[in-house]
Amino acid sequence: MxxxxxxxxxxxxxxxxxxxxxxxxxxxxxxxxxxxxxxxxxxxxxxxxxxxxxxxxxxxxxxxxxxxxxxxxxxxxxxxxxxxxxxxxxxxxxxxxxxxxxxxDWSRRFDHMQQHTGQHLITTVAESMFGFPTTSWNLGEKVSSIELDTPKITEEQITVLEDAVNERIRERIPVTPVLYHDKDDPKLAEARCRGLPDDHEGPVRVLSIEGLDNTLCCGTHVSNLAHLQLIKLLGLEKGKKNKSNLLFVAGERVRQYLGRSYQVEKSLMTILKGPLEEQEDLADKAVKASKSAQKAVVSLLRDLALLEAYKFKTNPDKETVLVLHRKEGDNEFMNKIVNEINDKSVTCLLTVGDEKGAGLFLLSGEDSVIQELGPKVAELLEGKGSCSRGPYQGKCNKLSHKTKAEKLVREYIAGIKSEL
Incomplete structure (x- = not known):
């Protein structure tokens, strides 16, 4: 340095x-x-x-x-x-x-200068106006947060705080680092500090925001609050131990955040087929419609599972092996089929999901068959599974290998029959 x-x-x-x-x-x-x-x-x-x-x-x-x-x-x-x-x-x-x-890398450095100085400004104003001390902060990749020692901050307080920090920016207040070569200098006691590192050596650096704050800090900062351009307080997240995390962006990040938000708004206007002012209501209607459709799909899948089981049971030429795949199914669909067949002498290999990608699988039948073939089927489908007093089932990554799994199951069952 x-x-x-x-x-x-x-x-x-x-x-x-x-x-x-x-x-x-x-x-x-x-x-x-x-x-x-x-x-x-x-x-x-x-x-x-x-x-x-x-x-x-x-x-x-x-x-x-x-x-x-x-x-x-x-x-x-x-x-x-x-x-x-x-x-x-x-x-x-x-x-x-x-x-x-x-x-x-100046773009990274100046961004950090803006966020760090912005944190100092928010911290000192929040404490002086509302008595909310800062206990820690995090300079995130896109959004930063300040941990305030208070369990609750009202929307009105956030608005007042945001107005106050931006008023200080418009006042173009100087920001000055000051060095103290003696760690025992009584003036240091006047500065805010959470303590020096154990291995600290040399002068102590205090950041001074003229007329507002003096804080021990080793970071990089802008030389005038005007360089912050603007601070936007984004809202709150629940912190630990009755604390609140205040989210914010400063300077160039405000412009970037606004740009990302505008692109999202444009996308939602196309997806929801309505203007910005109506997006909240349109999104609410879309979510409710999706939930209603999902309930209908679940009901239809139950009926389809019953139908598949009935079709197998009433087939005069039925085999002792049932192999079935359905893209839109789920675990409940597969288990419903097995429960309706209710015959351990029938070996069921059921899969659901994208035939070229990942999905779910289930193997049911005699306990000895499940124990022997379950892990092998999982390995062929590049997945993991387990059984607990029931079918062997789990997730897999290669449903495209299901024909290999079917061949394995059929050959194993055929081998058992030949031995009999």
Missing amino acids: PPLDTLNEIPFVPFRSFRSFTTKVKSCEPSEVSILNQKNKKEKIKGYEVVLEDTILFPEGGGQPDDRGTINNIPVLKISRRGVDAVHFVSTEIPAGTDVNLEV
Whole structure:
């Protein structure tokens, strides 16, 4: 990071000055970290931990995610704090002593600056107006949340709070980081703080929103509330231990949120065949109609199950094996057929779902048949199943293999008959 003694001047320097930075590599060591991949699953990646003499790339801290950027055009995949050092994880070795140029991913950085400063503003106004202290916050990928120590916030209070924070934005109030080199400085006691990290070293940084708030914070922020542009409070979610989570977006995220909402509105106008003002009523009618149709489908499936069982039982040439597939069925449909046949000497292989995809399966018959064939059928259909004093049934991923399962069942039953 830029020398700590210069941080007081940062708010008055144009943003562009800190999008790139030249420094030197102090150390580069092989390492392995877990990083979320595109499927949002953790993936271990081998690479190198690089510590620089100085950096403009922010390591995770204060509720704010880490920056992204490049070192000599090599992407930085993760930045963590280790004592006073920012540790940059890269996939390519950069030897110690190398002169490097840093570039920060400015869109990500500025977004985090807006959300983080927005959190400070909401926090201080919520506490001063309503006595709701902030206990934690989360800077989400699209929407952020502030945990307030209150079990209830009214809609009226949310409206008043939103009006108040946006009025402060319009007042163009300066936001200034101030350094205290002595942790025992009595002025620090005047700042809001949930405590310093155990491994903290060096000066203590206080974020000052002129005339509103002083808070200990290590994160990155805008230099004037005007840079927040706008804050929209989206509503509440129930928090833990009688607390409330206040959802919000700030700055550029408001525009993005509005764009996504408009696209949804346009889609719903087509789906519901009506204007925005009528969408709530139209959606309610659509849901009720869907529930009514679903009840009718369930009733018809029951009748169809009874019919299939009756057709099998009254067939003069009936076999001892019943194989049946129906795309629209469910577990109740399959169990209804088995219960109506009510004959363990009949082996039933029933499947429902997309013939080319996933679905459900059921195998019923003699206990010995179920125990022997159940797991094998599940394996053929690439699924999992179980039985508990009844049929062997479960979910599967390859209904396209049901002919193989049928062949297995028929050959097994034929083998038993030949032995008799």
